[in-house]
Amino acid sequence: MSEQHTIAAELREDVGKGASRRLRHAGRVPAILYGGHLDPVALTLDQHEMRHATEQESFYSSIIEIKIGDDATQQAVVRDLQRHPFKPVIMHVDFMRITAGEKLTIAVPIHFVGEGQSPAGKTSGVVIQHQVTEVDIEAVPAALPEFLSVDLSKMEPGDTVLLSQIELPDGVSIPALAVSDDNDVAIAIATHIRETQGTGAAxxxxxxxxxxxxxxxxxxxxxxxxxxxxxxxxxxxxxx
Known part of the structure; x- marks a missing residue:
């Protein structure tokens, strides 16, 4: 089960580019909440609170409690987050409501563990490359993991770990693997440094x-x- 975050929000009726610009100048973040068989709702969030929340990796793959006003609370996940090109400002956030029992697809990070204890990690001239750092999974909200853990402690020089070798929690699947075997890509490779620097026509x-x-x-x-x-x-x- 993933970590749960709580975000305070307020309803807004004034929409459009001009209204969003005024909100940002006032330290607010325009947002929208949609899905879950309900109408979309325009919201505003506190800029400082949102910046603090988005510094945590789990925020992007967890269920978020959105507290609207004093009473209403709805559960959602982040679907899109836009940042200013060079200022530390969040420009807009899209939240999607979740429904208990209904599966959702969301990207979760991959955490590689045991790399330093592996035979490959202890071999001079061998480097373990992380080819993939996040993956889309499908699960009901109650089974949603904060991240997927991949144990590399037994990795030998020359070994490759595939997407299909990730040990998934109960109730969690990787949709891409059901589409085609071509999607079973390498997520970690233990390769010799010389091989990466001196191969091919060059x-x-x-x-x-x-x-x-x-x-x-x-x-x-x-x-x-x-x-x-x-x-x-x-x-x-x-x-x-």
Missing amino acids: AEEAAEAEADIETAADAGEDVDESDGSAEESDDKGEGD
Whole structure:
């Protein structure tokens, strides 16, 4: 079960770009709450409270209690969050209501554990690369996990961990795996550093260039030696 957050909200009737701009200047965040077989509702949120909440990874994959006014409370998940390009300001938030018993699809982070204790992690010249850091899952709200944990403690050099090898909690599935086997991608790879730095056509070209340089260097040494011998022979002739 994922962590639950509570956010205070107020209803708003003034909508549009101008209204949203005024709200942001007043330290508020325009938002919308939709879904759950109910009409959409326009809300405003506190900018400071939202910035603090969004600093927590679990906020994006957890059930959120939205307290509207003094009485009404609705459960939702974050569907979209827009930030200012360079200012620490949240521009807009979309929340989707959830309904108990109805499955929802949401992206959750992947936490890799045991990497330092693995044979691959202890082998010099081997690096474990995390290819995927989050995945879309499907679950009812009550079974929604905050994150998925992947144990790498037994990973050997050259091993690959696939998406299908994630141990899922009860009631949780990965929809992409039901669509096609092609979606069973690598999420972690233990590879040798040399393999990542010296493969392909670029490596072959570099090797050929190095060979040409060595050949030229050898030829230069031969010329120098012959020139030296000729000069030495001339000197002897002049002496005679």
